[in-house]
Every structure is written in C-alpha cells, then in structure tokens.
Amino acid sequence: MSENTTAGYLDMELLRFTTAGSVDDGKSTLIGRLLYDSKAIFQDQLEAVEKASKRIGGEGEVNLALLTDGLRSEREQGITIDVAYRYFATPKRKFIIADTPGHIQYTRNMVTGASTANLAIILVDARHGLVEQTSRHSFIASLLGIKHVVYCINKMDLVDYCRERYEEIKSEIEDFASKLDISDVRYIPISALFGDNVVDRSKKMDWYEGATLLYTLETVHIGSDENLVDGRFPVQNVIRPQTTEFHDYRGYGGRVAGGVLKKGDEVTVLPSGFTSKIAKIDSFNGEISEAFPPMSCTIMLEDDIDVSRGDMIVRTNNQPSVSQDHELMVCWMSQRPIQLNGKYAVKHTSRDARCIVKEIRYKVDINNLHKLEDDKAIQMNDIARITIRTTVPLFTDRYQRNRNTGSLILIDEATNETVGAGMII
Amino acid sequence: MKYNLTHLKELESEAIYIIREVVAQFENPALLFSGGKDSILCYHLAKKAFYPGKIPFPLVHVDTGHNFPETIQFRDQLVEKDGVELIVGSVQKSIDEGKAIEETGFNASRNGLQTVTLLDTIEEHKFDACMGGARRDEEKARAKERFFSHRDEFGQWDPKNQRPEVWNIFNGMKNMGENFRVFPISNWTEMDVWQYILAENLELPSIYFSHEREVFLRDGVIYSDGEFMNKKPEEKVEKRTVRFRTIGDMSCTGAVESPADDLEKIIEEVAATRTTERGTRADDKRSEAAMEDRKKQGYF
Numbered sequence: 189m190s191e192n193t194t195a196g197y198l199d200m201e202l203l204r205f206t207t208a209g210s211v212d213d214g215k216s217t218l219i220g221r222l223l224y225d226s227k228a229i230f231q232d233q234l235e236a237v238e239k240a241s242k243r244i245g246g247e248g249e250v251n252l253a254l255l256t257d258g259l260r261s262e263r264e265q266g267i268t269i270d271v272a273y274r275y276f277a278t279p280k281r282k283f284i285i286a287d288t289p290g291h292i293q294y295t296r297n298m299v300t301g302a303s304t305a306n307l308a309i310i311l312v313d314a315r316h317g318l319v320e321q322t323s324r325h326s327f328i329a330s331l332l333g334i335k336h337v338v339y340c341i342n343k344m345d346l347v348d349y350c351r352e353r354y355e356e357i358k359s360e361i362e363d364f365a366s367k368l369d370i371s372d373v374r375y376i377p378i379s380a381l382f383g384d385n386v387v388d389r390s391k392k393m394d395w396y397e398g399a400t401l402l403y404t405l406e407t408v409h410i411g412s413d414e415n416l417v418d419g420r421f422p423v424q425n426v427i428r429p430q431t432t433e434f435h436d437y438r439g440y441g442g443r444v445a446g447g448v449l450k451k452g453d454e455v456t457v458l459p460s461g462f463t464s465k466i467a468k469i470d471s472f473n474g475e476i477s478e479a480f481p482p483m484s485c486t487i488m489l490e491d492d493i494d495v496s497r498g499d500m501i502v503r504t505n506n507q508p509s510v511s512q513d514h515e516l517m518v519c520w521m522s523q524r525p526i527q528l529n530g531k532y533a534v535k536h537t538s539r540d541a542r543c544i545v546k547e548i549r550y551k552v553d554i555n556n557l558h559k560l561e562d563d564k565a566i567q568m569n570d571i572a573r574i575t576i577r578t579t580v581p582l583f584t585d586r587y588q589r590n591r592n593t594g595s596l597i598l599i600d601e602a603t604n605e606t607v608g609a610g611m612i613i
Numbered sequence: 614m615k616y617n618l619t620h621l622k623e624l625e626s627e628a629i630y631i632i633r634e635v636v637a638q639f640e641n642p643a644l645l646f647s648g649g650k651d652s653i654l655c656y657h658l659a660k661k662a663f664y665p666g667k668i669p670f671p672l673v674h675v676d677t678g679h680n681f682p683e684t685i686q687f688r689d690q691l692v693e694k695d696g697v698e699l700i701v702g703s704v705q706k707s708i709d710e711g712k713a714i715e716e717t718g719f720n721a722s723r724n725g726l727q728t729v730t731l732l733d734t735i736e737e738h739k740f741d742a743c744m745g746g747a748r749r750d751e752e753k754a755r756a757k758e759r760f761f762s763h764r765d766e767f768g769q770w771d772p773k774n775q776r777p778e779v780w781n782i783f784n785g786m787k788n789m790g791e792n793f794r795v796f797p798i799s800n801w802t803e804m805d806v807w808q809y810i811l812a813e814n815l816e817l818p819s820i821y822f823s824h825e826r827e828v829f830l831r832d833g834v835i836y837s838d839g840e841f842m843n844k845k846p847e848e849k850v851e852k853r854t855v856r857f858r859t860i861g862d863m864s865c866t867g868a869v870e871s872p873a874d875d876l877e878k879i880i881e882e883v884a885a886t887r888t889t890e891r892g893t894r895a896d897d898k899r900s901e902a903a904m905e906d907r908k909k910q911g912y913f
Contacts, residue, residue, distance in 0.1 A: 197808050202620035272756045273749045275802045282620040303779040411617050424633040429666035443630045472661040480616040484629040497637050521777050535782050595780045604786040609779040
C-alpha cells in the first residue's frame with residue numbers, strides 16, 4: 189500500500205447491493221469468494237470458520253456460509269435468519285452487501301435488504317434455469333425500485349461451461365424481465381465455487397465477452413440513481429444555538445431527499461405554504477454551494493417563518509403531492525395479518541401520522557405477478573395494493589420517482605413493531 | 614458538476630442523519646463514550662449534526678476502573694475543552710454495592726460487569742436511547758444489528774425478533790421502560806474510521822500510536838502491565854514497542870507490536886494486516902458466540 193491509497197480512498201464511491209438466491213444456489217459461496225478474493229476476510233475469521241466447519245462436520249471444504257451466519261442459532265440450524273451486512277472495498281469502490289436469507293420470512297428480509305440497494309445480484313442455478321424463486325426475486329427488486337439487476341448464472345461448471353445452456357436461460361429471463369420495470373439488466377455466467385468470471389475472467393468460457401461480476405460492480409453507473417430533479421428537504425431538527433455568538437441563528441437540520449438545492453432558490457415550506465428563499469446552506473465545515481441527496485446539511489431561510497420537524501422545504505415551482513389519501517403497494521412484515529379499517533402509526537420522511545386502512549384492493553402472487561382480487565387476507569411476507577387515509581397530509585412523490593419521499597412504514601400501535609413497508613403509487 | 618458524494622461523505626451524512634433522528638425521536642438520549650476511536654468519531658459526528666449549537670445530550674462513560682490512564686486523561690481534556698456534560702457509571706460502585714461480582718483468576722476481566730453498570734446508569738438517568746460506536750464489520754453478531762436496536766425493560770437484545778429496518782425510516786417507538794441502542798456508524802469499517810480521522814484531523818489518545826510500554830505475553834496476546842493485572846509467575850514483563858488497535862479496559866485489550874507512530878503509518882498497517890481488530894480482544898475469544906451472548910444480556 190502506498191500513499192496513493194489514501195488519496196484514492198478519499199475519492200471512492202459507495203455501492204450498496206443485495207444478493208438474492210434460493211437455498212443451495214451458492215450465494216454464500218459467491219459472497220465468500222468476493223470477500224476472500226478482495227481480501228476482506230481476515231486470517232482470524234478464516235481460522236474461526238475452519239474450526240467451526242470441522243466441528244459442524246463439513247468434510248474437506250471450508251464452509252464459507254459460516255462467515256455470514258453470525259448468530260448461534262443460525263450456525264446450529266445451518267440456515268440464515270436475518271439480513272446480514274458485509275463490507276469490502278477494491279481500489280475503485282467500497283461495497284456494502286445486504287445478504288438476505290433464501291427461505292424463511294423471505295420477502296420481508298429481501299425487501300429490507302433491497303430498500304437501500306443500488307443493485308441486486310440474483311443467482312440462478314445453471315442446471316435449473318428460471319425457477320419460481322427467480323421470478324420472485326426479480327419482482328421484488330423491481331418493486332423496490334432497484335435500478336440495476338445482475339443475473340449470475342451460477343454453477344456453470346456443472347453444465348460443462350456450456351454456452352447454449354447459458355443463452356437458453358438468459359432468453360428465458362429476458363422474456364420475464366421485460367414485464368418488469370428495471371432499467372439496467374445484465375447477465376454473467378459464473379462458477380462461484382471455482383471463481384470463473386467472479387473476480388477473474390474464466391478461461392473455460394472464452395465465448396463470454398462481457399465483464400466479470402466484480403468489474404461490473406466496480407463500474408456500473410450509479411451517479412443518476414438519486415432523484416436530482418425535485419427539490420425536497422424534510423426537516424429533522426430546528427437548530428437554534430441561542431448563544432451570544434450565534435444569537436439569531438436559526439437553521440433547519442435534515443438530509444436532502446431530492447433535487448439540487450442552492451442559495452437563493454425560491455422555496456415553499458409545507459404544510460404552511462409560506463414561501464421564502466434559501467439564505468445559506470450551512471455545515472460544520474462551512475457553507476455548501478449545492479446540496480443534493482443523500483447529503484446532510486442545515487438550511488437557513490431569508491424569512492423568519494415557522495418551520496418545525498416534520499415540515500418539508502420544497503422548490504416552489506415543483507411541489508410534491510399533498511394529500512391524506514394514499515395508494516400503496518405494501519409488504520406486510522408482521523405475524524398479525526393486516527386489518528381492514530385498522531389503525532396504524534405512520535412514519536414518512538421526518539413526519540409522523542396515524543392512518544386507517546381504507547381498502548385492500550388485491551394481493552400480488554409474487555411468483556407470477558397475478559393480481560389476486562379475491563384474496564384479501566394479507567399475511568406476513570405478502571405484497572398487496574391498499575389505500576390508506578392519514579390524519580394529517582403527507583408530502584409525497586411516487587416511489588418509482590423518488591424512494592425517499594415515496595416510502596413509508598406502518599407501525600402497530602399496540603406493539604410498536606414495524607409491520608408494513610409501503611411504496612406510494 | 615457531478616452530484617455524487619464520496620463514500621466517506623455518504624457515511625458521514627448517514628451518521629449525522631441518524632444522530633439527528635435520535636434527538637428528534639427520543640426525550641432523553643445519551644452518547645456512550647469510552648475514549649476509544651469509534652466513540653471519538655461518534656462525538657465528532659454529533660458535533661457536526663448540531664453545529665453551531667452544542668450537542669443536546671450528555672456523554673456516558675461506563676468506567677471499569679481498569680482503564681488505560683491515557684484514555685481517562687484524553688476524556689477529561691475533551692470534556693473540559695468542549696464544555697460537554699459527562700456522566701460516569703462506575704463498575705467499582707456496582708461491585709461495592711453487590712450488584713456485580715468481580716471475576717477471579719488470571720483471566721479475570723471487568724468487561725462483562727460493564728453490562729450491570731450500563732443498565733443501572735440507563736435506569737438511574739432514565740435514558741431512552743444510548744448511542745454507541747459499534748460497527749457491523751467488527752464481529753459477526755454485530756453484522757445483524759440494526760441502527761435502532763430495540764431493548765426490552767431488561768436491556769435484552771432479541772436477535773430473532775428485531776424490527777425490520779427499511780429505507781432510511783427509523784422506528785423509535787417504544788413502551789414505558791424500554792429503550793434503544795443506536796449505532797450511527799454501523800456501516801463504517803475500521804479502514805473508513807481511520808481514513809476519516811486522518812481527513813478530519815481528529816485527536817486520539819496517545820496509546821493508538823506506537824510507543825514503548827511494559828508488557829507481558831499471555832496466550833499470544835500482548836497485555837499491558839498495570840496495577841490491576843494479575844500475572845502468573847512465568848509471565849515476564851518486558852519493554853516492547855507497541856500500539857493498540859482498539860481500546861477496551863486493560864484486562865481485555867491486547868496490543869500489537871508496531872512502529873506506526875502517525876495516522877498515515879497506521880492506515881498502511883491496517884491495509885496490510887490480516888487479522889481483525891477484535892482479534893486483540895480477549896473478551897471475544899471466550900466462545901464463538903461471546904459477543905452475541907453479551908449483547909443479549911444488554912451489552913453495548
């Protein structure tokens with residue numbers, strides 16, 4: 189490592205991705221391979237895994253899944269229970285993997301992992317091709333607004349690295365994926381076990397001319413994933429030092445949820461509707477000329493108007509929808525089914541409200557995207573289209589236009605558990 | 614103009630956002646402050662979140678009484694310079710009151726006893742959210758931890774019944790007596806922390822940097838000699854050039870032999886090293902699920 193390391197490090201981008209796959213499709217092996225080949229696994233971790241592999245009774249192969257299964261019951265049962273976050277970096281980018289389990293509570297966990305991801309890796313077993321799980325993963329990725337999906341056709345070693353088999357699976361998925369709203373879809377034939385096309389190019393698949401998985405992760409363009417059009421600034425805190433030095437200082441702390449904000453921009457504060465101009469965008473390190481998502485900063489306005497937490501500062505000539513009635517796709521995350529006419533607490537950006545579930549329109553069969561209009565019993569891991577009415581107006585954009593202002597959570601007021609993840613249509 | 618944040622700026626923004634959410638959603642939050650680099654980083658991010666105002670919560674130090682003197686000196690200087698409120702929960706007091714029982718033997722450590730003192734301090738001051746500098750890359754049980762980690766009235770973590778955390782919407786709702794642990798730097802790695810400390814020119818306790826120290830070897834771990842350390846007869850104290858990668862209390866924190874006496878050299882060392890920083894922590898070596906077990910009981 190040279191001094192260039194530090195300079196390069198300060199200029200790296202962050203890519204968050206999620207991995208999806210069914211049981212035994214080699215997901216843990218793939219993650220293990222990415223971590224190991226990028227040297228993100230340390231000697232003591234590897235030794236601990238080797239020790240545990242022997243104890244659990246694995247013959248020969250070191251079980252890389254043990255690296256990611258952190259909880260005692262996961263190791264004992266040999267299954268992954270919860271989303272685990274993994275980190276690695278190459279000289280080009282830093283990566284956060286949301287590793288989601290392949291079986292129990294699948295949808296809930298994948299939705300959680302996908303909600304913050306730029307990219308999804310969906311693993312497909314080359315022997316089995318497109319299976320129900322593949323469609324399910326693809327649908328969730330599309331529903332959660334993931335812009336980039338990479339299908340890794342894995343276990344190519346078990347189909348003799350056969351080009352025809354790869355092409356066959358690819359065209360099957362293409363047919364299905366065309367029905368989904370994903371802008372950037374890629375296909376890579378790999379063998380996670382032997383490392384073909386993961387970090388290094390495969391010598392056995394010279395017919396494949398595309399990029400390796402790691403190169404794809406390092407170079408996929410994520411600069412335009414955030415909404416840079418609609419100026420949105422949900423207010424988290426009012427910052428008033430009330431000291432001699434900053435006697436009249438009044439700033440609004442928050443994180444830009446959309447658009448590019450600049451000094452002098454004409455803005456409206458919702459819900460009051462008062463209009464003002466941005467006087468300054470402030471931070472500990474000094475004034476900021478342009479603020480954009482997901483930047484945390486402090487906004488000061490020219491006029492002394494009433495602004496508090498839960499309000500939203502927006503561009504006057506481009507305002508969100510202000511409404512108490514909302515159409516959502518919701519992923520249900522609780523053992524207790526959704527209650528029609530039930531009341532829930534709502535959190536949307538920095539705003540709190542309560543709501544009533546007015547209508548359950550249909551449940552989605554996530555294996556084939558069919559609308560089940562007669563099945564309105566929405567259980568854990570179901571995805572449904574519903575309408576809610578909130579006690580106060582929310583300031584929203586469509587989820588597919590802006591994840592930050594288009595998402596909300598529903599909370600059971602009796603248990604305080606998060607029970608639903610809602611995406612505004 | 615490219616509207617992209619660098620990854621360190623993105624992590625910084627995320628942490629500031631979370632610290633601001635804590636202040637908005639809770640009535641009586643606190644920041645757990647050990648004097649280690651991760652808590653120093655959290656403190657710095659908290660200052661940024663409320664600049665030019667003061668941070669609207671106290672620092673809480675759970676003091677095992679077996680600290681490195683350099684850490685305590687650093688803590689006291691910081692508190693005096695910035696004029697922040699510091700609350701100290703004393704493990705010695707918990708022992709004196711009979712709430713915690715001192716371990717005996719050569720590997721005795723007060724690390725586990727911190728949980729008792731921490732829970733008592735939370736109760737005494739009615740804290741409803743304690744922020745801490747734990748990171749998901751540190752240890753495998755922590756990889757499954759939420760940003761907002763719900764604890765029942767006994768302070769327990771239930772790993773199989775965690776609230777799903779979707780997008781950047783954090784649910785801090787709770788019943789009476791329950792509280793939260795919040796981890797604003799969950800997504801940072803050891804390397805991120807060091808690079809950020811370098812970029813922001815943050816001050817650290819001197820023991821992070823290479824120095825000559827009286828140490829002894831036990832089970833391959835280099836321990837600092839000190840008045841609380843019970844040595845076996847065959848354990849000989851010698852002078853070595855060492856530094857610490859993490860700072861716990863003296864009884865469970867091992868040193869590494871290192872000539873790295875400035876941040877650039879530490880970063881080179883971190884980049885080249887092949888063991889995790891918690892590899893120097895005896896508290897994690899007790900069993901494969903040592904961290905998970907301590908967390909379930911209410912540990913940080």
